[in-house]
Amino acid sequence: MQENVIDQSKDITILEILDRVLNKGVVLTGDIVISVADIDLVYLGVKLLLSSVETMQKNKLNTVKPSLQIK
Amino acid sequence: MNNELIYVYCISSTPVTLDLGSIHEGLKCILFQGYYIIVKNVSPDEFSEENLKKKFADLSWIDKNARDHIRVISQIMKSSTVIPFKFGTIFKSEENLGKFISDYSDSLRENLINIEGKEEWSVKIYFDRKVLNEQIAEHSETVLNIEQQILESSPGKAFLLKKKKAELIEKEVEKLIKSCGQTCYDEFKNISELSRINNLLPKELTERNDDMILNVSFFIKKQRVADFVGTVDLLQGKFKNIGFDIDVSGPWPPFSFISIKERFCNN
Numbered sequence: 001m002q003e004n005v006i007d008q009s010k011d012i013t014i015l016e017i018l019d020r021v022l023n024k025g026v027v028l029t030g031d032i033v034i035s036v037a038d039i040d041l042v043y044l045g046v047k048l049l050l051s052s053v054e055t056m057q058k059n060k061l062n063t064v065k066p067s068l069q070i071k
Numbered sequence: 072m073n074n075e076l077i078y079v080y081c082i083s084s085t086p087v088t089l090d091l092g093s094i095h096e097g098l099k100c101i102l103f104q105g106y107y108i109i110v111k112n113v114s115p116d117e118f119s120e121e122n123l124k125k126k127f128a129d130l131s132w133i134d135k136n137a138r139d140h141i142r143v144i145s146q147i148m149k150s151s152t153v154i155p156f157k158f159g160t161i162f163k164s165e166e167n168l169g170k171f172i173s174d175y176s177d178s179l180r181e182n183l184i185n186i187e188g189k190e191e192w193s194v195k196i197y198f199d200r201k202v203l204n205e206q207i208a209e210h211s212e213t214v215l216n217i218e219q220q221i222l223e224s225s226p227g228k229a230f231l232l233k234k235k236k237a238e239l240i241e242k243e244v245e246k247l248i249k250s251c252g253q254t255c256y257d258e259f260k261n262i263s264e265l266s267r268i269n270n271l272l273p274k275e276l277t278e279r280n281d282d283m284i285l286n287v288s289f290f291i292k293k294q295r296v297a298d299f300v301g302t303v304d305l306l307q308g309k310f311k312n313i314g315f316d317i318d319v320s321g322p323w324p325p326f327s328f329i330s331i332k333e334r335f336c337n338n
Contacts, residue, residue: 014134015276016193016320017141019269019286021158024326026082028160028333032167034076034120035160036127 076113077162081144081324082154082172083107084183098143101165103172106179109147110168118161127159144324152187154179154331155324175331182329189264190296191328192289192321194303195272196255197281198248202314207243214239251310252285255317258306262299263289267327281316288327296322 029035080098087100087107101108116122126132140158147153162168172179208214217236221229260266269286277283291299300319307317 012320013278014137015272015278017137018133018158019272020193020288020323020326021137021140021155023157025155025157025324025329026160026331027157028171028331030333032171033160033162034118034123035157036123 075164076115076118077165077168078111078113078118079156079160079162079168080109080111080140081147081156082179082183083109083147083151084153084187085151087147087151101168103169104176106172106176107151108168108172109143113161123159123161141324148322148324152183153324154182154186154329155326175333178331182331186290186325186328188293189290189325189328190293190322191325192291192296192299192319193323194255194259194285194287194289195283195318196252196285197277197279197316197318198251198284199281199314199316200244203244203247204240206313207240207247211239211243214243247313248284251313251315255306255310256285256287258302259287259289259299262295262302263291265290265328269327281314288323290325290328 027035083100083106085107086102087109089098089100089109097111099110099112101110117126126136137158144153144155162171208218214236217232217239221232221236224232256266267288269288271283271286274280274282289299303317303319310317
């Protein structure tokens with residue numbers, strides 16, 4: 001049998017997964033289910049971006065600090 | 072812990088053996104009207120409407136749970152036809168789940184018939200502008216001609232010709248992107264039963280240096296998957312050296328080819 005995505009899941013990015021599972025498949029809303037309706041990749045994308053910007057800024061601060069100390 | 076909500080992964084056409092290992096502890100298979108529904112009882116502490124919204128703001132939670140969602144469904148898909156549910160769909164009670172199954176029985180049956188014996192494959196095509204520019208600059212006769220003219224021209228004329236050369240390259244790039252994208256799409260579509268074009272994802276999200284030019288899901292009969300993989304190799308070979316990369320993943324559960332998107336009310 002051919003390997004499927006879970007067999008190669010190390011290589012599958014979270015983006016690739018979210019591109020499928022967020023608003024595809026059986027999509028139900030209404031009062032008998034709980035489901036977060038207004039979440040899509042763009043919304044999460046913004047959050048992913050913000051978190052990577054935060055990481056970048058932290059890294060920048062980390063690299064800037066030592067040079068400030070040298071002064 | 073209060074386990075009173077029901078997280079639904081997928082519906083299977085046949086009974087499912089749940090030997091998914093310790094990370095999927097708690098999974099169970101409920102039989103309703105001939106459908107096997109793979110569920111897990113979850114706590115309102117994590118999955119109540121209010122708490123779920125909070126969890127969706129936590130990227131590490133999403134990462135773990137979205138991966139688990141796909142892992143469970145993919146595992147079951149190996150031995151059965153499955154209708155996958157959107158990530159994070161929780162029924163408030165077994166009665167509600169039963170009501171959904173009973174109200175949507177015909178539609179579920181139809182979906183199961185439509186997806187049986189087929190696999191969803193994702194094709195994302197990227198292109199590297201730098202490589203493509205270089206290829207055109209080196210191989211396009213029109214561009215090479217202008218290059219020669221530039222060498223023989225006065226500085227003023229050379230300036231204008233350089234501008235023209237850049238425009239020509241840009242035009243050629245656009246032409247090649249369209250033709251590569253269309254060729255690949257047509258070839259894969261010929262092998263597939265259905266296709267869905269998805270949104271392009273920006274570089275910031277793909278974290279790749281090249282640009283996405285096509286994002287498509289194809290639905291392919293199992294016996295044609297080998298053809299599809301062969302065509303991927305063929306097209307990859309044809310387009311790789313001019314800067315295109317065909318990124319293929321699958322088989323995925325048929326998320327893109329399920330047609331049940333409803334607002335569902337209890338009354």
